[in-house]
Amino acid sequence: MTSDTSIARPSSRTGETWTIAQVAEEFDVTHRTVRHYEDLGLISPERRGTQRVYHRRDRTRLSLILRGKRLGFPLEEIRTIIDLFDAPRGRRTQLEYVLGQIDERRTDLEQRLRDVQDAIAELGEFERRCRDDLGRLDHV
Amino acid sequence: MTSDTSIARPSSRTGETWTIAQVAEEFDVTHRTVRHYEDLGLISPERRGTQRVYHRRDRTRLSLILRGKRLGFPLEEIRTIIDLFDAPRGRRTQLEYVLGQIDERRTDLEQRLRDVQDAIAELGEFERRCRDDLGRLDHV
DNA sequence: CTTGACGTTGACGTAAACGTAAAGCACTAT
């Protein structure tokens, strides 16, 4: 909208970094939301001076956060989950802990899977009844 | 725990009604939660004098509410959804409205279905990598 | 008739997830 020619925009200079405005728009959230996630430790963008610089890693995390939200997880729990992906995994104890966590999460997700499937099924059944009613209204 | 013999408990006298304590325990929520749902118009138990009397209908609604919550829907939205099931459906306009709503909900739910499936898949992939790491630690 | 056990209505408190100014820096375009 403003001049967009010939100037070195702070944007794709590096080709792989983004400003807060760019990620906010891309993921359809506000700056405030993005910063809030940072406050809670869900993302930690680089700082160039005072400004935040977002990398691919941050965007990956953001999409994980938003999916987690769509699934109804609280942000704190989302943090522990996506932190899992970046966990050390060096020692055996660590790996076994991580595998345990994975199992917990899967159990949870499978419950949600059933919930969604049930809800969709009920909706389908309900739609059928409505269409029946509609059909009866037609050929009176 | 207290005396449980020979007295007409307020419970299954009618065989099909429940007290707030009973439904609360059955669904593993507090009285406060149940009353909160009533305040928001999600359930509307019968009143016998000042006391609330819950019927099968209320329990059905409660389970729908709790599933909706597990799926991350806000209570207000849950209300409009489950109210849909009890909507009049008499006139054609009503039926078409309801069918439209059903479609909106289904779209939403199908998004969530994809989200859950993706999340489970990613978790599986991640577990595989962890097991690989663990295997490498084994036969050193 | 008093004591529980259970139920009721306020009403204030709280945690989560942001919204919404307010006020100030940094750059650069005119």
Next chain:
DNA sequence: ATAGTGCTTTACGTTTACGTCAACGTCAAG
């Protein structure tokens, strides 16, 4: 030099979904 655009922090406000007393009603048992 100044205005504009974008980013920053600080901080109080708001909504949702209940938690947590407080204070009182009721009914059967001892």
